[in-house]
Amino acid sequence: MLNQIAAIIAMNVKSLPRRANMSVAAVAAIAAVVAVLLGFLAMANGLQQTISGSGSDDFAIILRANSSSELNSTLTKDQQDLIALAPGFARGPGGRPLVSRESYVIVDGIKKSSDTKANIPLRGMSPEGVALRSGVRVTEGRMFEAGLNELVVGAGVLREFAGFEMGKEIRFGRSVWRVVGVFEAPGSVFESELWADIKVVQGQFNRGASVQTMRAKLAVPGDISTPAAYIENEPRLNADIKTERTYFAGQSQGTQQLVTLGWALGIAMALGSLSGALNTMYASVQARTRDIATLRTLGFGGFATFVGTVVESLVLAAIGGLIGGVVAFLFLDGITASTLSGSFTQVVFAFDLSPQLLADSVVLALVIGAVGGIFPAWRASRLPLTAAFGR
């Protein structure tokens, strides 16, 4: 039995090049499905990694209670001062708690790629703020100086937007700023931000003394229980504290929709390519009618014929899946793009194709191949043997 099946599979696969013309359409259709699916998944994956990947257990973020993002959070000066007193935060030289008061405003920039306006987040932060983020590195110039209209520019902003080069002057509304530094924060949303001194931002954007969030270094990484209990028991405070990791993970939930969309589109296209696979395999069975009937006449079993045809279809699908994967990998992996994140600002991220995603797409291709092969294989196994005789 295995001999038979192996022989038929070998024959079918060996004869594929003879039927290259009709195989090409199915392979191309399946390749397209896989490439599109991978495009979406790589995009979602990259975005997710960018939004959530930077999250650390070392730091905590404090927002007004029930704020879903920084934009709709606000903390008054009194609240800030109470929070700064909370136990459980790491302390710097002189016993001062390592906290940063941060405001988050949206400014306009001109995208290099499309020459259109897009939002950029401008973050005002205490001088301590830089040290309260992991992986930040100034690659050009220096950090902003307290009290001055100075900007440091995330590498992503520099890449995607015009006019943020070192030394450039930029006007936001009535305020004028000078770029004094460029920083990198690989794989993190911060790379898509502009940073400046909190006091200057409050002044220039009429924010008074209120901020949106605070950020602190935790005395015990990952442990927010001490400051959380303090905030809970302080009646003048109405705030939530989260680790940076938890906060970013929550922010990245929107990317799940992208994954769902990708799969929905992938499966819709898969149904389309399924008809291509079916046609190809029916045509293949048709073209091999005499060969199949001859083998059956010699005594080969219907089951072996069935398996042989299904495997042939799977081979075509695997080739298509592989081509789609390679195309997606060559053209998509690592390219950077920017898109709207949950808080309506540009997030610069890289498409990220993981082996897992490749495997998932190849599985989809094989499912197309299996389904596209079964019905023609059934026909193959039921062909009348008399087809072996005559022309």
Next chain:
Amino acid sequence: MAALFTLNDVSKSFVRGSDTITIFDKLNMQIEAGDFVAIMGPSGSGKTTLLNMLGGVDGPTSGEIDFDGTRIDQLSENQLSRWRADNVGFIFQFYNLMPMLNAARNVELPLLLTSIKGKDRKARVDAALALVGLADRAKHSPNELSGGQQQRVAIARAIVSDPKLLLCDEPTGDLDRATADEILGILQSLNEKFGKTIVMVTHDPQAAKYAKRTLHLDKGAFVEEVAA
């Protein structure tokens, strides 16, 4: 000689739409072991249909077909596959070699249905190819062989697993006279030297001369029987 095949009241009809076409109505015949029978007759007289029934490729509508004690009309599809693999070698008008396999691989196909192992398989394939005079063409693929050579490969394939019975449907129908005579010579020697029972359908009276006897089929019955 003992009867290898006994056909008892074999009827065969085809249903096409609302019509039923009866090809055979209660046909009776015997074929002895070691016989070489040529079947002739006009187109549409049922020669191929008869051969298909003898080969277990198509079943009778009613009646009994006994092969060496086995009622092949009663076998299931799977049992018939097995029976064909064990007992019948088929030789087709258009050779029916697998185009993607070389001569040796084509000849080996029936052995894949047996328990014979790789090394013995190769020895058998070589012997079968030598017997048809194509030992030096083992590695050639069908499209590198002439029609006569392809038919010889097909004969090697039909005999490689040493079946008792060879069924040939117009084995020389696609070949010129000289090549046809070569092929028929091979069939004759398989019958005479190796005792193969051969049933051969042919249009060609010259070809029929190689057989021991010729049956003329017309309108579903044998009209005369001619000794060779």
